[in-house]
Amino acid sequence: MIEILKEREKQVVTKGKDEAAIACGKASIAGSVSQRACVFCGSRVVLYPIADALHLIHGPVGCAAYTWDIRGSLSSGPQLHRLSFTTDLKEREVVFGGEPKLYKALVSLIDQYQPKAAFVYGTCIVGVIGDDMEAVCRKVSREKGIDVIPIMSEGFNGTKKDGYKLACDALSKLIGTDDKTEVPEHSINILGDFNLAGELWMLSEYYKKIGVNMVACMTGDGRIDDVRKAHNAKLNVVQCSGSMIYLAKDMKEKYGIPFMKVSYFGIEDMSDALYEVARFFKSDEMMQKARELVKNEINKLLPALQEYRKQLEGKKAAIYVGGAFKAISLVKALRLLGMKTVVVGSQTGNQDDYNLLKELCDEGTIIVDDSNPNELSEFVKKTGANLFIGGVKERPIAFKLGLGFCDHNHERKEALAGYEGMLNFAKEVHASVCSPVWKLMK
Amino acid sequence: MFEIGTTKKSTPDYVATRNACKLCAPLGASVAYKGIRGCVPIIHGGQGCATYIRRYLISHYKEPVDIASSNFTEESTIFGGGANCMAAIENVISQYQPEVIGMATTCLSETIGDDVKSYIKNYRDLTKRKTLPHFINSSTPSYQGSHIDGFHEAVASTVKSIAEGGEKAEHINIFPGFVSPEDLRQIKTILEDFGIDYILLPDFSETLDNPIWDSYHRIPEGGTPIELIKKCGSARASIELGTILNKGSLSGRVKNNSLATTAAEYLQESFGVENHQMPLPLGVTNCDYFFETLSRITGKPVPEKYTKERGRLIDSYVDGHKYVFGKRAVVYGEEDLVVALSSFLNEIGIEVALAASGGESGKLKEEINKYCPENTSNITVQNGFDYEMIHEWCIDNKPDILIGNSKAYYIARELEIPIMRCGFPIHDRIGGQRLKHVGYTGTQELFDKFVNELIGYKQDNSEVGYKYM
Numbered sequence: 001m002i003e004i005l006k007e008r009e010k011q012v013v014t015k016g017k018d019e020a021a022i023a024c025g026k027a028s029i030a031g032s033v034s035q036r037a038c039v040f041c042g043s044r045v046v047l048y049p050i051a052d053a054l055h056l057i058h059g060p061v062g063c064a065a066y067t068w069d070i071r072g073s074l075s076s077g078p079q080l081h082r083l084s085f086t087t088d089l090k091e092r093e094v095v096f097g098g099e100p101k102l103y104k105a106l107v108s109l110i111d112q113y114q115p116k117a118a119f120v121y122g123t124c125i126v127g128v129i130g131d132d133m134e135a136v137c138r139k140v141s142r143e144k145g146i147d148v149i150p151i152m153s154e155g156f157n158g159t160k161k162d163g164y165k166l167a168c169d170a171l172s173k174l175i176g177t178d179d180k181t182e183v184p185e186h187s188i189n190i191l192g193d194f195n196l197a198g199e200l201w202m203l204s205e206y207y208k209k210i211g212v213n214m215v216a217c218m219t220g221d222g223r224i225d226d227v228r229k230a231h232n233a234k235l236n237v238v239q240c241s242g243s244m245i246y247l248a249k250d251m252k253e254k255y256g257i258p259f260m261k262v263s264y265f266g267i268e269d270m271s272d273a274l275y276e277v278a279r280f281f282k283s284d285e286m287m288q289k290a291r292e293l294v295k296n297e298i299n300k301l302l303p304a305l306q307e308y309r310k311q312l313e314g315k316k317a318a319i320y321v322g323g324a325f326k327a328i329s330l331v332k333a334l335r336l337l338g339m340k341t342v343v344v345g346s347q348t349g350n351q352d353d354y355n356l357l358k359e360l361c362d363e364g365t366i367i368v369d370d371s372n373p374n375e376l377s378e379f380v381k382k383t384g385a386n387l388f389i390g391g392v393k394e395r396p397i398a399f400k401l402g403l404g405f406c407d408h409n410h411e412r413k414e415a416l417a418g419y420e421g422m423l424n425f426a427k428e429v430h431a432s433v434c435s436p437v438w439k440l441m442k
Numbered sequence: 443m444f445e446i447g448t449t450k451k452s453t454p455d456y457v458a459t460r461n462a463c464k465l466c467a468p469l470g471a472s473v474a475y476k477g478i479r480g481c482v483p484i485i486h487g488g489q490g491c492a493t494y495i496r497r498y499l500i501s502h503y504k505e506p507v508d509i510a511s512s513n514f515t516e517e518s519t520i521f522g523g524g525a526n527c528m529a530a531i532e533n534v535i536s537q538y539q540p541e542v543i544g545m546a547t548t549c550l551s552e553t554i555g556d557d558v559k560s561y562i563k564n565y566r567d568l569t570k571r572k573t574l575p576h577f578i579n580s581s582t583p584s585y586q587g588s589h590i591d592g593f594h595e596a597v598a599s600t601v602k603s604i605a606e607g608g609e610k611a612e613h614i615n616i617f618p619g620f621v622s623p624e625d626l627r628q629i630k631t632i633l634e635d636f637g638i639d640y641i642l643l644p645d646f647s648e649t650l651d652n653p654i655w656d657s658y659h660r661i662p663e664g665g666t667p668i669e670l671i672k673k674c675g676s677a678r679a680s681i682e683l684g685t686i687l688n689k690g691s692l693s694g695r696v697k698n699n700s701l702a703t704t705a706a707e708y709l710q711e712s713f714g715v716e717n718h719q720m721p722l723p724l725g726v727t728n729c730d731y732f733f734e735t736l737s738r739i740t741g742k743p744v745p746e747k748y749t750k751e752r753g754r755l756i757d758s759y760v761d762g763h764k765y766v767f768g769k770r771a772v773v774y775g776e777e778d779l780v781v782a783l784s785s786f787l788n789e790i791g792i793e794v795a796l797a798a799s800g801g802e803s804g805k806l807k808e809e810i811n812k813y814c815p816e817n818t819s820n821i822t823v824q825n826g827f828d829y830e831m832i833h834e835w836c837i838d839n840k841p842d843i844l845i846g847n848s849k850a851y852y853i854a855r856e857l858e859i860p861i862m863r864c865g866f867p868i869h870d871r872i873g874g875q876r877l878k879h880v881g882y883t884g885t886q887e888l889f890d891k892f893v894n895e896l897i898g899y900k901q902d903n904s905e906v907g908y909k910y911m
Contacts, residue, residue, distance in 0.1 A: 005533060028489055030513045030526040031533030038490025060549045060584035061459065061800075062466030066494035068849075083830070088459035090585050094553055105458035124488050124550040125585070128519060155488035156514040156550060373508055374537055377658030392497050396506040400655045441654050 004375060005029055011370060016363035022354045024369040027159060033372045035320070035393050036347045038155035040123050041067070042163020045410065046243050047119050047151075047170060049194050050222035051075035054115035057086045058102050058133060059123030063155075064088075071410040072196045075221050080113055089125065098131045106140045106148065116224035117147040119170060127154035147224075149173055160322075161242065161348050168247035171218055171227055175251065178228035184213040186281050189233040189257075191248055192240035193264070195220025196410060199417040203264055206418065210289040212277055218244065231255045235280055237262055237273065242323035242348050263325060264417040265425075266333030267298060297419040305336065308426040313338035315433055318385040320368075320376055320394055321408055324349025324357060330389055330408065331360050337426055342383035345371050373397050387433050402441035404432030461829035463774060463849070464800030466584030467592030469495045471546035472509050473620065474596035475578070477644020479665035480541025484510045484530050486523060486558055487548025502867040502874045503623075503650045508660070510534045514550055523551050527561040528568070535575065538660050541668060544596065545579045552583035576668055578603050587688060588801050590776050593620045594688035594704055597644060601674055601705040607713045608676040613639035614739060615680040615715065617705050619687070619722065619778055620866065623651035624878045632881060635745045636736055641670045641677065643705070651875045675713035679739045680706035681732075682719045683880075684778035690803025721813055722778060723880045724888070725786030726755060728813075751882035758886060759790055762893040765911070767791040769896060770839075774832055775846040775865045777801040777809075777825075779879075783845055783864070784821070785813035786885060793817055795841050798827035829853065843896060848874075860895040864888060 004012055010023035028034035040057075044067050047055065057064040064086030075081065087105045089098050102120070110118060118140075122133050133150040141148040149170045153163050188207070193200050200220040207214060215233040216226035236248045236259035248259035260280065262273035271294045278287040317339050319330050324346040331341045344357055345368035357367055366379050377397050380388060388398035391409030398405035406428050408416065414424045468485050472495055475483040485492045492511035499507045512530035514523055527545075534543060545558050562577045580599040582592040597617060618629055626647035633640045648664025674680075687704050709715040718739070723732035729752070733744045770793045773783045777799045784794045794817070797810050807823040814821060824831070833853045836844075844854050844861040848868045854861035868874030878884040897911055 028513050031510050031530030033508045033510050037493040038488050041490050061462050062584040065462045065465050066498050084461050086459050094585050101457055109458050125553055128553045155490040156519050157516050396500055
């Protein structure tokens with residue numbers, strides 16, 4: 001019998017057993033060891049990859065220290081995003097106010113690093129001591145001649161998702177501020193790719209091959225000037241819908257740019273992403289190129305995957321990731337490797353995502369929202385999973401219990417998107433599940 | 443392609459912290475709580491605090507680190523965190539059945555003036571549960587001091603809330619500070635070899651470095667039991683490792699904090715337990731002092747094993763001295779570790795060029811001068827430094843090696859000089875929890891690694907790649 005906190009019971013369903021829809025989008029219960037972070041975290045991770053912006057965290061030291069160089073988001077140019085700046089508030093400022101320190105910090109950082117724009121993140125304490133961050137940002141913006149955008153991301157003010165929304169609002173302020181740049185006809189924005197391990201570079205190469213031009217990626221390998229002209233694109237292609245759907249909707253409303261949700265993970269979803277874009281532009285030539293590209297890639301990939309599939313057939317996997325959309329792709333990709341998903345969950349999935357998951361999964365699969373180490377460890381034990389896919393905080397749970405672990409979070413160093421990514425994924429799953437070390441744990 | 447920040451130099455009136463060389467207080471408190479048997483920490487504040495701290499600790503210890511949060515919402519921020527605090531306590535008890543709950547406050551809960559003590563009292567009054575865990579409560583706002591202040595605050599709070607007086611017994615207390623699980627094991631071995639009855643607090647040698655498990659342990663085994671902590675007041679003496687601890691007077695506080703007490707100081711004042719404060723036993727000189735003190739307090743001789751370890755260590759110093767002499771090192775990290783490492787480097791003929799810490803005790807200079815008699819005048823000592831200040835200093839001063847946690851790797855990479863990882867955190871290698879720093883063998887491991895870093899660096903950069911040193 002798995003012990004679940006009473007208030008959380010509705011956030012866990014088993015396919016084929018529970019008919020009711022899963023409860024989700026709720027605040028975490030006090031005292032649970034949730035794997036979620038906070039509003040600030042949501043804003044920070046989304047804007048983090050913008051490499052030529054200054055990211056200043058207004059608060060005591062912790063929030064900045066724990067988010068220093070935290071993502072594997074690569075930049076092809078400036079590396080400013082990988083530095084961690086904070087006003088490092090002390091008791092003095094908490095009592096007497098932090099505005100003067102924020103002002104000085106911003107001015108000196110802008111003078112030193114000459115960023116294209118600055119994002120200032122407000123943390124819990126700023127909301128409480130009542131610093132007028134917006135006024136300080138306005139003043140500095142006027143004096144320095146760059147956009148200084150305040151993000152009121154007090155950690156307590158909602159969930160990580162609310163932080164995503166704030167990040168989208170910040171981007172929205174920049175979009176549309178460059179009207180001079182002309183873009184080619186078949187132009188898209190990529191939303192919700194963070195260029196982990198250079199994944200964006202692979203994706204934009206695929207798009208280029210089928211004749212699609214990328215105006216801006218938000219926010220992988222991001223640049224302020226690209227964001228400014230993003231409204232010129234004809235289509236927004238949204239991955240990681242959890243974080244970027246707000247921006248896609250906003251741009252549709254403001255600029256009439258339609259959007260589509262895609263995933264670049266796994267052969268099926270990756271190929272669909274290319275076909276859908278070709279379909280959108282109603283170009284036969286583009287569709288033809290997409291088909292060729294997919295054919296070539298799959299011909300290369302399938303024989304290589306077959307080797308792994310032989311050894312992985314019938315193994316069971318548990319998935320617990322940040323966004324549910326990613327989980328959906330993972331279920332499909334694992335199926336391609338002959339593996340069955342027995343537990344799947346996310347920190348921030350919505351009802352639609354979970355319905356899709358329920359449809360996709362086999363009978364008996366446990367589906368869970370906002371889980372914790374206790375539950376997760378029980379689930380993997382009960383279902384006899386051989387592999388756990390998750391992030392840093394899930395890794396030790398898997399390892400301690402003697403099952404393979406595959407990192408599918410923002411720290412990863414191997415690209416997992418696209419066709420090459422699928423092969424990397426297969427290699428990693430294989431190395432995780434088939435290592436001889438598990439034999440010693442019996 | 444990956445060079446960072448070689449742009450214009452910073453101005454002297456610089457007010458932003460760039461790549462902080464410190465963490466926040468609740469992190470330190472959480473680590474200390476992990477060293478108490480059956481303890482689950484609750485961070486009273488927003489959810490991100492607990493999650494970020496867990497993530498940070500897990501990346502170092504490679505272990506599950508469960509820390510609960512009272513998950514503040516907007517309502518709790520406006521109306522007070524009492525309801526969330528009590529709900530958190532209730533839910534932690536029902537899920538974990540802990541022996542102890544360690545509460546740590548945050549900048550948020552401290553600023554809105556939450557009185558955790560009264561919430562705990564309310565919980566006790568309202569609950570229907572018959573047996574309750576022991577509660578420890580530490581005030582750890584992140585705008586006050588660093589993770590080290592939080593660590594010592596939690597240890598002191600633990601002792602204050604649990605220790606009892608009584609007739610003096612044979613045992614001694616040992617407060618090791620923020621060392622590695624392997625260091626704790628080493629300290630225990632030393633005391634056991636001496637035949638000394640001891641209380642080690644905190645002891646996270648097992649809880650943060652577990653073996654494999656059959657099933658998930660909600661609370662890992664190990665940690666100092668409450669029954670033992672009770673006896674801290676009747677010990678014959680305390681040994682407290684570290685000489686700066688949380689005794690700093692700056693750290694951005696409005697009021698001078700030099701009156702903060704450490705656990706051992708409290709025991710001395712309240713129960714007359716004699717306190718021996720000393721640097722971490724790292725390096726021959728500091729180890730000698732540690733062993734001599736143990737011997738003096740207990741009247742027991744130093745076991746022969748350690749005389750031999752000491753002899754071997756000095757023998758290796760002789761073997762390696764030429765490769766290290768005159769090299770210029772940058773030492774950074776937690777203040778007490780910086781003092782101990784500097785003293786070790788000082789005794790092997792390394793020039794400590796820069797000793798820096800994000801800690802702001804204002805005492806680093808004084809302590810370094812005291813424990814590094816060889817080249818005091820050449821050492822630049824900096825309290826309140828961040829990694830970018832270290833970075834800029836290194837560009838100007840071209841040191842030969844960096845010594846400290848993994849976070850300065852990017853500086854070593856850019857300067858193309860070796861970095862010897864030690865302390866906390868080690869995020870880019872495995873085994874941070876098994877790094878040994880203390881005792882003669884801990885020093886031995888550091889020394890071998892250190893000399894080999896320098897020899898290897900020379901070999902890698904030589905024209906021919908020779909086969910003998």
